[in-house]
Amino acid sequence: MPRPKPKGRVSEINFRVRYAETDAMGIVHHSHYVPWFEVGRIHFLDDAGLPYRTIEEMGYLFLITDLGIRYLRPARFHDLVTVRTWIDKVGSRGMRLEYEIVDEERLTLVTGHTSFICADKQGCPTRFPAEVFAALDAFGQRDDGADK
């Protein structure tokens, strides 16, 4: 499988694997990549000037509609892993993010994506507020030479 080719700006964050994230196979349990994508996504929103806490304070939620993961190599306890996050596409009411998690040698461990729709506090789908859409759109277009 070819490595994913991010189109715009890539946001990166790294951390060490916790012992609690391993399972009886001696590797990271496959479910833990989902919160790791979320860590990447939250960092991506910070980078885009849209802290998720601010979005919630504005009265909005991002509801997940779809998630996919491909598992290539296992992560192990204490490995330093990096979550790379970028926008695949953004529309007026939702967006699709892509992820790649790599190890210290930049080998791909997993790839994946999540789709979201914007919702109000009652969970009703709605348009992104104009400034949120503008910031996401600008960030997705940006190609500032960040490591890809």
Place this chain on the structure above:
Amino acid sequence: MPRPKPKGRVSEINFRVRYAETDAMGIVHHSHYVPWFEVGRIHFLDDAGLPYRTIEEMGYLFLITDLGIRYLRPARFHDLVTVRTWIDKVGSRGMRLEYEIVDEERLTLVTGHTSFICADKQGCPTRFPAEVFAALDAFGQRDDGADK
């Protein structure tokens, strides 16, 4: 260590250990007994006629203030474990529950306790509503020959 001696009614619930709850030592990660105590506690409240969902709907929260666990034997994947929960003491503003988790041979895996205070939706400590206190107190006193 002697087995704990519950004073009143004991509430029991059982379930199988999930693979996701194991760690690289091949046993259940020590953190997972905390949500298991919670499963026992929720079932205990159901048994006492006080579903936690109802308590939240009435505008109250139980805030944990203290937790302790003693680890005696490890649980493993697919083991059928039973959480036993009972009241140690209940006051006008809080309570202390005790737990024992046993395997299929009724061998003790862990013992523990949690203390709670009653709070309103803003998180301010408050008295238990009268009917909640009465139900907890009655349940704690009850000695109806349930398995101990």
Place this chain on the structure above:
Amino acid sequence: MPRPKPKGRVSEINFRVRYAETDAMGIVHHSHYVPWFEVGRIHFLDDAGLPYRTIEEMGYLFLITDLGIRYLRPARFHDLVTVRTWIDKVGSRGMRLEYEIVDEERLTLVTGHTSFICADKQGCPTRFPAEVFAALDAFGQRDDGADK
């Protein structure tokens, strides 16, 4: 989205949502459906006469290669949810399972799939042992009028 149409035997297991599985949106965090699929899968293997513990004792692992989830409705604390699991396809070296999680009214909360390859204890891909393949294949074909 049309409901998935299982082709063979469907295995079902139910349990209540734990408080620890909720998040600050007041609903189940989207990552927890992954261990729930696993609970369904382990139960499915029990139903097929292939307890996963036995498979590990025979010296084999099932390594996940791919996972997908579609989120339709949120689950909430204390809901009784049912995980429905069936085989989409099985080959000599791997299989693809499908899942549907429903609430007490049999409304679909999420759908999903996972793909696995068979591996030895060193994690090297290998063929399913003959008796495992036979049991999976037979179970996948079976159409015994179980609820679909």
Place this chain on the structure above:
Amino acid sequence: MPRPKPKGRVSEINFRVRYAETDAMGIVHHSHYVPWFEVGRIHFLDDAGLPYRTIEEMGYLFLITDLGIRYLRPARFHDLVTVRTWIDKVGSRGMRLEYEIVDEERLTLVTGHTSFICADKQGCPTRFPAEVFAALDAFGQRDDGADK
């Protein structure tokens, strides 16, 4: 409650609260402080020159026997929390660590402790290897002016 007074060297590590670690009360679920203590402990062992991965490679495990937590203030999504870890006592076959988790204003969120015994790969209690005991003992005694 007075703040704990560490006796020797204090090891510190910080990270942001994950959304997946919150619950329906809008705060961090009380179970997540247990893996956070572990993150602190692993970092403490790194600081002491005893990476846990090395200990496992030497054929030893640290088995937890006892855990206690006092909850003072809740952590919330995206808070930057710091886990402070130090030795309370170390013997020939086990040790007791203490923890304090603080927020960005250095306010105490929780305090706690864990006790461990040294075991071999079969889980049989054994003495610490001499170099492990020496390193733990030296680290526990050290009072090098680190922030307390």
